[in-house]
Amino acid sequence: MILEHFAETLLAAVLTPQLLLLVVAGVAIGIVLGALPGVSSTMALAILLPVSFGLDPGAAMLFLIAVFIASVYGGSISAILVNIPGTPGAIVTQFDGYPMAQGGQAGHALAYALIASSIGGLIGLTLLITLAPVVVAVAMSFSSPEFAMAAVFGLVLLSFASGGSTFRGILVGLIGLICGMVGFDVLTDVSRFDFGTAALQGGVELVPLTVGIFGLAEVLRNLATRDGALPPVPRIGSMLPPISRIVGLWKTVLRGGVVGTFVGAIPAAGSAISVAIAYTMEKRLARDPDRFGKGAPAGIAGPEAANSAGVGGSLVPMMTLGIPGDPITAVLMGALLIHGLRPGPMLFANEPGFVATIYVAVFLAVVLTLVIGFGFMRIIAQVMRVPRVLLFTAIALLCVVGSFAIRNSIVDVYVMLFFGVVGYLLYMMRIPPAPLAFGLILGPILEENLRRSLIISRGSWSIFIERPIALTLLVLSIATILVPLAVPLLRRHLRGARG
Numbered sequence: 001m002i003l004e005h006f007a008e009t010l011l012a013a014v015l016t017p018q019l020l021l022l023v024v025a026g027v028a029i030g031i032v033l034g035a036l037p038g039v040s041s042t043m044a045l046a047i048l049l050p051v052s053f054g055l056d057p058g059a060a061m062l063f064l065i066a067v068f069i070a071s072v073y074g075g076s077i078s079a080i081l082v083n084i085p086g087t088p089g090a091i092v093t094q095f096d097g098y099p100m101a102q103g104g105q106a107g108h109a110l111a112y113a114l115i116a117s118s119i120g121g122l123i124g125l126t127l128l129i130t131l132a133p134v135v136v137a138v139a140m141s142f143s144s145p146e147f148a149m150a151a152v153f154g155l156v157l158l159s160f161a162s163g164g165s166t167f168r169g170i171l172v173g174l175i176g177l178i179c180g181m182v183g184f185d186v187l188t189d190v191s192r193f194d195f196g197t198a199a200l201q202g203g204v205e206l207v208p209l210t211v212g213i214f215g216l217a218e219v220l221r222n223l224a225t226r227d228g229a230l231p232p233v234p235r236i237g238s239m240l241p242p243i244s245r246i247v248g249l250w251k252t253v254l255r256g257g258v259v260g261t262f263v264g265a266i267p268a269a270g271s272a273i274s275v276a277i278a279y280t281m282e283k284r285l286a287r288d289p290d291r292f293g294k295g296a297p298a299g300i301a302g303p304e305a306a307n308s309a310g311v312g313g314s315l316v317p318m319m320t321l322g323i324p325g326d327p328i329t330a331v332l333m334g335a336l337l338i339h340g341l342r343p344g345p346m347l348f349a350n351e352p353g354f355v356a357t358i359y360v361a362v363f364l365a366v367v368l369t370l371v372i373g374f375g376f377m378r379i380i381a382q383v384m385r386v387p388r389v390l391l392f393t394a395i396a397l398l399c400v401v402g403s404f405a406i407r408n409s410i411v412d413v414y415v416m417l418f419f420g421v422v423g424y425l426l427y428m429m430r431i432p433p434a435p436l437a438f439g440l441i442l443g444p445i446l447e448e449n450l451r452r453s454l455i456i457s458r459g460s461w462s463i464f465i466e467r468p469i470a471l472t473l474l475v476l477s478i479a480t481i482l483v484p485l486a487v488p489l490l491r492r493h494l495r496g497a498r499g
Helices: 002-015 017-035 041-054 057-082 093-102 106-139 144-158 166-180 206-225 243-247 250-264 270-285 297-321 327-338 345-350 352-383 388-405 410-428 434-456 468-498
Strands: none
Touching (some): 017 352, 093 297, 106 297, 144 434, 144 468, 206 410, 206 434, 250 297, 297 327, 297 352, 345 352
């Protein structure tokens, strides 16, 4: 059924000039923002999220996913040209991309990255379409206890998403849970944590919080830590490597695509892990591993395929279980919630046409990224010459305007500014800010299902132990917290025993 909707939606998007232009605009903006060091994919989505409010849910997803996928590739542009990755997933690309650019083959390096990224994106989409129904079939047997424990497990896992101390990540996630409780109780209709302020009775809006911690906080961080212009952009030259070399990388791209998809499907794994695995794998399988780090095409193609394939992988837990796999999908999930759509197994049952729209958005974004990347790469590279102060001033202005445009309320701007400062302070204290958004998203899901479970069991907590899936998720959550604490103690004990 979904595949039938896919064909219909794809045809409608291609034949509707407004929708096609929306995807083209999303891809162009995504590549440019991804190519700018300091502007991550998460930040790009966060500051553009308010733009989607005036669109219907399908058009909004077409635009946001186009920005998402294009920005993932865009990060490789600055990594190759100036040795500064635009996104975390492009960290490994600079190892061989920059030396190739310094050797006068910047165009070839960009082409390897673009082609591998596009094919990897299609591999990720294929596996997404294949894996999602399997996960949904299992999730359809979930009831309130399972969803409550899935939310707990997701929150614990996502505490690892931004690095840093796991304990601090969980602490920030709990603060996010409390933020999700602000406003009227959905069961008792009693106002909570509003400090007597009518503006907070409706709760903390997700978009101002997201724009604040992912947008404004990043602006403040970049302005405080970096100054001046970027290094000189080298001449790009020809962007057409020999066809034989491109074809010779097919195994590399395939391996990277599969690795990226499956690693991306693990909540909190992140693109940095998948690209590192892909790079290490290619180096070990290479006939001449000494070439890696000096401009090996496989050192670009493998990680870039894994990076883009991770998009499809990260959408699996978000769409099927309602658990965002990383900060980027947390923003996407927020967009769905704002448009009245809750990700999870029922989304596939009740809205198969919308699920097909997401698949179409991924497909069109991948194809158009390839086309626009080849056609306008030289123009995109020139954008990197924009002074950083002007760039981040414009982004800060977008944060303010976007937050106000949600409900035409100055309160949302104050909320955005507050969480922007909070996000910056968390960064200064080396505490990951992303779990704050995860807590706000998963908090209402956890509270609703937890309380419903206790109502069903008449107040007995044993309901979470009696049900096998809920118990498994609970045990995994506890193990995720305890294992990082137990491993160092075990190592000390073994060292003491040997000594």
